[in-house]
Amino acid sequence: MYNATDEASWINHGDNAWQLTAASLVGLQSVPGLVVLYAGIMRSKWAVNSAFMAFYGFAATLIVWVLWAYKVGFGVYMLPFAGRPGPVMTIQMELSQSNLPSAGLSQAFPLSTMVYFQFVFAAITIVIMAGAFLGRMNFTAWMLFVPLWITFSYSIGAYSLWGGGFLFQRGVIDYSGGYVIHLSSGTAGFVGAHWIGPRLAADRAESRPNNVLCVLIGAGILWIGWNGFNGGDPYSASADAGVAVLNTNVATAMSLLCWTICDMIYFKKPSVLGAVQGMITGLVAITPAAGVVAGWGAVAIGFASGTIPWLSMNIMGKKVAYFQKIDDTLGIFHTHCVAGFVGGFSVGLFATIDGCAAFGITNPGGAIEGNGKQVYIQIYGALFIIAWNIVWTSLIMMFIKYVCRIPLRMSDEQLELGDDAIHGEAAYVLGPCEAHEHLLAGHYVKRSDTRPGELGMGGITLGHDPHEMVSTEKGGPSTNNGVKTE
Structure with missing residues (x-):
């Protein structure tokens, strides 16, 4: 039975208030942030379908999360990369103190707060991945893909790196999801795009956004919402949360400026969409490092995220035949997989001893602190996430296509009409x-x-x-x- 006296011994109301605020900011990044961004960045005939893919993904993930997936990612040890599945549905569980049993950590807020906070991270991962599939994925296949991928892919990465799994034990640092969220969604998006197949040639050739201002609205929600994304991961309203928020914004601003300058040098004009891409890569790259690097480290990461993914997207992506063949609609591979790897690698270089201590880990920093092996540890973690997502995304896609007999791609007739054919609605x-x-x-x-x-x-x-x-x-x-x- 609930006892207010027992609760008073462990709850910190400030931490709980900040954690719920941070979770709400992250939730807003998906709904309405990416919903609005996707609706604006696609051709008008795909605006409803693109927005609805994100909307559905957010809702479906929550039900899967509370029924079994949260405990796979943050529950009691079952395997080195997975916790024991089960529901988080009773009032006693929701009122109890949050803890991560496999990691040996407890938080000064209730389990219900932790479950919701981790849910919005799972949801935005699936919504990000949807950006690679827009404009042709069969909606029925998407409805089945979401719960399967959250169960067999996302939750595995979450447990391995955050829940106390083997990568956590090996000392891989992923402050707020550079690997768990971005490297996984970027890899899975690219692999999934291969299995689904391309859009119509006409849609690929004429892919101008139907509403750039909507794109900017969604991008703005993403940027500011990221304060909760990275600021919430110390699980407390601590000094390190403030460091994470500041570094997040510094790296993002630097990345946006670098991407814009690259556009001006190469294309001879600044691009709004390019600036948005640079903003996103900055947010992604600082995520694994946000609270463990110094301010100048955030500037260095912002420079790397504004140039390396730019080269990946605009040079490699347009001149390498294989990348032309795979129809990654919004370039999720470049903005999330490449940028996530850049950020995770940078942790190995720029992590500080004081930053790690403030975050609550005993890691001796990165190469700048004389711990060069952290670079190899970070690469090891990245390779596991990439390999797991290649295998399991492929298995899930094949299961839907060959076992369930559900087409992954819409028919050509549906692709011609877009929203009207699929939803009977126009944007x-x-x-x-x-x-x-x-x-x-x-x-x-x-x-x-x-x-x-x-x-x-x-x-x-x-x-x-x-x-x-x-x-x-x-x-x-x-x-x-x-x-x-x-």
Whole structure:
């Protein structure tokens, strides 16, 4: 039975308040952050589907998490890389003190707070990965993929590095998910894109965002939400949480500036989308290092994350035939796998003894502190996460395709129509403004007819081919742009 006196002996209300705040900030990164970003960055005919993939992934992950996956990632030892699965559903469990039994750590807040905090990390990992599959993955396959991948891939990485598993015991440092979240989602996204297959050639050729301002709104939510992402991982409102927040913003700003400068040198103009990519790679790269490096280390990591993934995306990604073959829609491999590896490697170089102590680990720092073997330990951890995700993402995709007999890719007919075919919904209905239809560059439009008894407010629905011959309700003739003629 719940006893308020017992709770008072272990709870720190400040830590609990910060942990719930940090968790809410991370949750906002997915919903609405990446939901809005995906809706804006894709062609208009994919806006609803792209946003809904993220929306569904967030919800499905939570149910899987509380029923069995949390304990796989943070529960009692079962295997060197997995805890014993089980639910976290009783009121006694939710009110009890949080602890990580395999790591031998306890926190000054309830288990329910920890479960939710770790859930939003699991959710954003699956939502990030969705960015590699946008514009062609069968939604039914996605519905099955999410719980399987969270169970057999994400939870394994979480236990191995955070829950007290073998990488934790080996001393691999992943402050807030550079490996568990970003390296895994980047690897799995690239592998999954291989199994699903590419978008239509027309969609790949004409891939301009339908709303850059929506992209910036989503990016802004991501950036500020990352204060909870990295600031929450000391599991307390500690001095190290403040260090993590400051370093996160310093590295991100540096990375954005470097990416923009690279764009100006190579493409002769600054790109808003390029700046967003640089922001994301900065956030990703500082994540494994946020609270264990000094400020100048954050600047160095920001420089690396603003240049190395830029080269990966804009040189290797466009000139190496294999990367052209794999249709990674939003370049998740470059922005998360490459940047996550850069960040994890940088921990081996720049981790400080004082930063590690403030974080609560006994690690003797990185190469700058004379502990050069930390570099090899970090590489070892990265290779495990990469290999595990290559194998298990492939196995899950094959299970869905060959055992469940569910196509991974939509039919060509669905790919032609987009949202209308899959969801029966369109992202934007605009009008009447026929004189400005040409401003809807890169998108198909279709005028809607005014129904009897309605005001003459026929508008423009984005996501349809204006040149498609559309028959009228009466079976009469129509023009090429779908406007009924008498």
